Amino acid sequence: RAKNNECRLVLPDVHPGPFHPIGGSNITYLIYKNLNSSAMVMHSVSDHSLNLPSKSQVDLYLSSLQKSSKTQQGFKCTKPVTVQVNKARTVGMLFDKTAVLILSLSPHGMEDVPSYVKTELEQYGKNRGFERVLIVDSHNAMGEVIQKNDADDLLNAAKSNLDTLITKETLKLEVGYSNSEFLKINADDLGPGKIAVMCMKIGNEKFFLGWADANNMHNGLREHIANYFSKNGYSLLEVCTSDTHYKARQARNKHGYFEFGSLSKFDDAAEWFLQLAKETERNISPASFDLLEQETKVKVMGDKQFDDYSKSLDRAMRITQGFLIGTTIFFFYTLF
Template sequence: MSGEMDLKLEALSKYIVTSPSWIRSLALILLLSGCVEIMSILGSQGSFTKPNLFPIAAYLIPAVAALAFTPWLARRFGGKLDFGWSGLTAALGLIISLFVSLSPILLFRFSFALFFAISLALVFAFRMLLLAAVVDFHLRKVVVPAFLHSGIAILGAAPFLDLWFVQVSILLHISFAVGVYAFIIVVERPMKANFKVGPLELVNAFLLHLSEGSRKLDDFFRSIGESVVVPQVSLVLQREGKEEIFVTIPNVHPGPLGEIGGSNLPKILHNQIGGAALVFHGAASHDFNPVDETEVKKVGDAVLASRPNSCTSSSCTKSGRYRHGSVDVMAQAFGDTVIAVATRSPQVTEDLDFAMGFSIMKSGEKQFRHVGFIDAHNCMDTLADGVYSGTSLGMEYLAAAEDAFSGTAQQEQVPFMAGYAHRTLPWSRTDGFGDLGVQVLVITVGGQKTAYVLFDGNNMHTGARDEIRKRLVSLVDECEIMTTDTHVVNTISGRNQVGLKVPVEAFYPHVEDAVREAIADSAPACSAGATAWCKNVVVFGSQRISQIASTVNAMIGFLVPVAIIIIVGAFITTAMAYFLLVY
């Protein structure tokens, strides 16, 4: 099922690695080199006043030089590498060199030169792969920077070891360079065959996005995307002497993560619409991620073009709750427009597929002209699968929504008041809160106050929604807590929901203040609904996420076997070349 693939792909974000401070890497290099030096002195029964120069020349100096000069060398070849990544590659290179060269001494004391040469070739191969991913996927631009560490180590060790060591080291480096090239060709083949781009190129683009805000990834998604047409229902609330409130429900998905694609869709639409705009989460999965901000603005243009010129309905129903199975729907009608919010809290739920949401919207059109369906997106513990048409859970959603539409259509509509409040929060994206903070819409009708509380975040930690509702009952008669599903909070991990890092006790006072402010802001209102048909919106495309996830999983599956074959081949090639040259 494609939902399972969506889940696997989002879970891959946990493999994204950020570089540590170069100071930590340097400290690790000094510590490891110092330990080797001490063991060398103790092993040779020497004096600490007369250090052994080999560990310094073969381990310490090459690692420090690699840390210091690789960024400069990368720039000389048209790339860019910060000292954090340079320090990480140098420290890992030193660890590889120490482990491979020193561990076998316990069994093969007479073969240190051979294992040291092998370790340097492995360091070279490792640096080629890492720099190809971090700096530039064109190997010709990273070969020289990659050779810096092992090259200096060969020069430093040469006076202590014989000519044989230098010869074998050079042959091993040549064999491993060819091996890395072959490894990359084999590994990249599935991705290039399906998407015309290699994984290293994608990693380059992603790291450029993180460091410089590059849009190269958006170009890739556009190249594989497809054009869709999606409905978007909006509700305009005009108030006497107050700012107009604009409610809109996109049926495209704010993903995939960070600032990539349409991940910041809620804020972009909020700013484009202007004023008191609430951008709720409709029914869409990662297949419906806009490929870039341009496509998000297309959606905004369509919504603004369909904006009603005047509001003619001055009445609405009370909000009501309808339940079928595990699905709970809160619905409220404003003239010929209905707003329905679905949740399964405290049960975990992920995105509803567009086809699922579209079916719900069409079923509501039996009673209403405009059907706004909101996925509350308010209960998450671990990453879960989505909701799809034809599944038992999908049928629960459809049945609960149909009950809500038919029940709401029978309710009396009377004059109402609307109030709005917007609070930014003193936490960042890394804490699970997007740029918009929290927004509150309060509808007062027939003595009933209903609060629509919207967090700019990606889902809520299990129990947070229910705890907030429990606390708000002293202020309002009914409420629902929702998130926009913004993915700007997911730059590294797929799990960063509201309430995970910052407990409800910490941010609830801001919610309560916003609800009180919205109640105080209430004024008599009239409404008008609209359904915009957003055309030619380029999204990732049906099954594209599944295809990417399947391709990545296939690549990961044969990485180790291919690496082993190539390493063995490199050793055999080196041995054959050595004997041909020497004998």
């Protein structure tokens, strides 16, 4: 393996939070560092009921990442498919029998994708012969609780995406990855993981996926970055955030935090990502992938405790709810 080109796309069932610096508020960066700073820690279909409430539970979860089991491996995937239904957009790829779907309402925004969307899509995929459907909440535009019509549009776009993926040819995969450590970015609207870019060359086309260790994104930033990429001849699939609840400093605003793009200038952010894309492009190599899964039993906050905790930060918290947490990792590595 060529270690400089390893990349992991991580989809944890835990949700960042509850509040900085408590519990799993910085869990995304801890996963990132645990995986040699070569990971994109995505936001799964989850909410604050799945917060890790203490350091001991965070440590238990992190230790379980070393005990993952390989459930799939391969060398090929489909080219990405993008489906738009009204505000809803889905980007999908098929790795053997595993589909990866990235959901977004950007630039309109939304809060966490409701769990029934995941449940229905997993069943839909199973009925059509997929072994699994992995769903990423891109979390890339600020918004309110998702409305039923928007959730239905996400479902319809995702189902159409799955139907299209079945018909697509699978091709050999090349991968490049770069984190932003060399850029020395100093931005208080980013978590300590900063940003990263992965490039996938499939057939004769290159596709770029951006990631930010951030608590959501300012509306329109994703589109600004995508347009900047397009002007420079690059194809940006999506920019996703980790939804970290880390805070570099206190935010005296209605949200209580700084979303990415609220402090960083749009042009600066777009240029950071483009520089990473160019660096990533230089690192492209023929690649394989492993699908790794792990489960661990940890204690999470649950709905009621998060509601109570939100109302009274100084209230003693009782940890009572046990939960079996799963984590899925796509591990891309270069081949000799």
